[in-house]
Amino acid sequence: MTYEAYLDEVTTLLTELYDLDDATAIKLVVDAQAAEYFSPHDDHPEMRTLTRAREDAVTLYKARQARVDTQAKQQRAARKKTPPGSGRK
Template sequence: MTYEEYLDEVTTLIVEKYGVSDAVAIKIVVAAQDKEYFVAHDDNRAMRTLDRAHEDARTLFKASAPAGAGAKPAAKRPVRK
């Protein structure tokens, strides 16, 4: 996928997996771009895979506590006592 498609995929995965708004997910990805997180992805097409997008979405969401504040991860099964 192209670099732009990859960024879109990471953004979409953050929305879908962690229940944040599009605006919050975009802020997370833009902040990562500003910190040059995606430079290697731009240079190396082999890094732009769906599996890698899932890893990057998780990494970026976890690193974005202020931007993702109040966001809930995907629902888990309730624990039975």
């Protein structure tokens, strides 16, 4: 499969496996591509399999969830540190 078709497959799997909307799935793949996550796939066509696409979709989704969870924890911690009555107006 071509590199572009592979990225499309990962995007499609993200929408199917995790019920993400197209824009969110595309952003995940584009961001991963910008971070050079898919560089080896471009250099080694044998990496572009359906099985690997599913594995990559799972990996990208889990990384996204970890970021979301971390951000939520940080926000909760920041709220706890703010004394009452010193909030923004």
